[in-house]
Amino acid sequence: MSRQHHERQGRKGEAMAAWYLRAKGWRILAQRVKTPRGEVDLVARRGRTVAFVEVKWRGSAEARDWSLDARRLQRVRAAAEALAPRFASAGDDVRIDAVLLAPGAWPRHIANALMP
Template sequence: MKRPAPARKLAEKRGRQAERIAGWWLRLKGWQIVGRRMRTPAGEVDLVVRRGSLLAFVEVKARASWADLDLAIDERRLSRVAAAAEMLFYDLAQPGDDMRIDVMLLAPGRPPRHLANVWHGG
């Protein structure tokens, strides 16, 4: 069932805000933002970041409460991010680069939580 337009717009606004916060947090941790909301036929990657020879493809999830974040990410979603990341890697990678799939979880009143290397194929 599709969300009504006002709810969808609010969710979109919240998602973009979460991506801005996640990008800010990652930059503070020494990552360089390579791309935002990168689309491929396989799906979309919220953030692509680089630190040294590592490219991380980051799924950003925000929820109203910390407890809700446990259900925010699943194997189906991660598999789409991984498929999109694989397509993007060939355009963005430099010789010798490695890649991984990360997740950033955000909820009010807590610092962002960065889960590194969450996808190992499936």
């Protein structure tokens, strides 16, 4: 598949993930935020929690469930550390989440996806 196809799928996935999070009561603060340390697909807030969200779109539910890796989450973490002062206030809980998507399957939202 072409890079353009993957780019379109990624944007579609991010839009679907934003819709899904809004339906769960989250407010989307930003999309596709780039820093020198990495990129965050979505920044969302619900109450006093700010989530820096990695979105993965895969062709099947099985591939979706294996789409996260430690290297990718560490890059999101580095970007989130750079962005936290911009989006979080004192006393907010800040975390790294993931929303995993595949055709014909419900989205899978993983809170605190970054494992120590």
